[in-house]
Amino acid sequence: EKLGVAMVGLGSLSTNQIAPALQKTKRCKLAAIVSGTAAKREKWSKQYDLAPEHIYTYETFDKIAEDETVDIIYVVLPNGMHCEYTVRAAKAGKHVFCEKPMAISSVECRQMIDACEKAERLLGIGYRCQFEPHHRRCIELAESKTFGDIKGITGGFGFKIGDPTQWRLNKKLAGGGPLMDVGIYALQACRYLTGLEPELITATQTKTDPVKFAEVEETLSWTMKMGDVNCSLMTTYAFNGINNFHAYCDNGNFGLDPAFNYSGIKGKSSKGPIEFEQVDHFAAELDHFAECISNGTELRVPGETGLQDLLIMEAIFKAADSGLAIKPESI
Ligand code: NAD
Structure with missing residues (x-):
């Protein structure tokens, strides 16, 4: 049924x-x-x-x-x-x-x-990428330490935003700019690749259109120290093309580019291409959710995962505002 x-x-x-x-x-x-x-x-x-x-x-x-x-x-x-x-x-x-x-x-x-x-x-x-085969493969490469320990991750997600009247530019409806909307995908990738939480965060932002971006950020770069992994990430509403992550390990590297689209995900590692069939992310995550309800299976992305990301994003905003390195609040 x-x-x-x-x-x-x-x-x-x-x-x-x-x-x-x-x-x-x-x-x-x-x-x-x-x-x-x-x-x-x-x-x-x-x-x-x-x-x-x-x-x-x-x-x-x-x-x-x-x-x-x-x-x-x-x-x-x-x-x-x-x-x-x-x-x-x-x-x-x-x-x-x-x-x-x-x-x-x-x-x-x-x-x-x-x-x-x-x-x-x-x-x-709705973190659909956690149900996508190229992302699952990257998680496996990280967990199995195929290339050794991850030492650094770079990545980002952004796009050039159109209509200046849309809710995504309204603080009350959006909560924040590109970080809340799409940067969150790069943040998530760092968490599911490393299985670690950020201990210290720094951030800077640039705003070239203070009218359009009166209420939310335009471009934001941030770093996260997660154990011994250094992450360097970017998100933007000012330009197209950034849509990737890459993990650098002791003995090789792997990543996806584009990483976060609905389809057409492409990956490569130092051993060669990472290739899987393209699946419908939304169908996959909904079937998983329904299975958890029907069979009592453990949820892959519960509310706590979303809460943890909000705590991290709040720390990123605080770091960008203060210029200080901020330790995120923990759950
Ligand atoms: P959208 O603007 O296309 O749709 C929003 C809907 O909310 C519209 O139908 C609108 O009529 C309705 N709405 C009700 N009250 C509103 C109000 N006060 N102001 C504005 N709209 C109002 O946006 P969307 O792109 O469909 O995004 C909806 C949600 O889905 C967001 O939370 C977004 O972050 C998320 N989203 C997720 C993904 C993903 O890949 N998982 C992709 C796009 C959007």
Whole structure:
């Protein structure tokens, strides 16, 4: 029996990636939608054959508690709304899958974890790369010490952002700039490759367009000392092309470039190319989440992983603001 997923927020990611992925999952199916826009509600209900009783607005959202076809609520709203809708979803008695970044502060992340614990529901965070074969291979190369201990990691993710009125440039809705949005992928890679947490962080930022980037960062570089591994990373909303990580070890190196796209991931190590089939990241992570619900398997990316990333990002912002080396708060 497939688990029913209710999508909250029918924007670009939901429309272009998640809805098609749900058609490919083995353990999930689209069961309901939540949207503030009548035209989207109509289009989706026709396209996916959803009966009117499974169509919600933000006002009627809490009634989803009585919808027995919904097992999982998938929050795909602007970052600043993740906390509210995760807490409401948990109160409705549903498991919650929440897009990255988990929220806009560690305080909110803790509220989300508490709400799901209280409701005895699972909380998973949408770190799709952890389900991607090239990334899994890199984790294996790191864990098996194929090239010896990792000594350094470089990487970054960024793009040139368009429309100046979008929520990604609004601090209240986005929480921060490119770090929260895409730099988080490079940060995650350092954590899942090393299995370590940053002890000390330094950061600098540049802003060439203070009007467009009045509320959030434009380009941010940061370093993390993780045990004996030195990480040097960058994120930006000012230019295209940076989308990679590379790990340098005692006896060789490996990495991915591009690393974080939805498909077309390419990798190489000092032994040659890293090549696997391209999978649908969203289908893979949703099937894993559904399996954890059905079989009690351990979640690969629980709320605590998202919280830890928020604590690290808060330290990166503090380092950039103060010019000091900052030790992140621990969970
Ligand atoms: P989007 O702007 O395309 O969609 C956001 C949706 O939220 C829209 O349908 C919009 O109508 C709705 N919304 C409700 N209230 C809103 C408000 N007050 N202001 C603005 N929009 C409001 O954004 P998106 O790219 O789909 O991103 C949604 C979430 O998914 C974000 O948290 C983002 O970080 C995440 N995301 C993840 C990935 C990934 O690869 N995992 C990729 C893209 C986005």
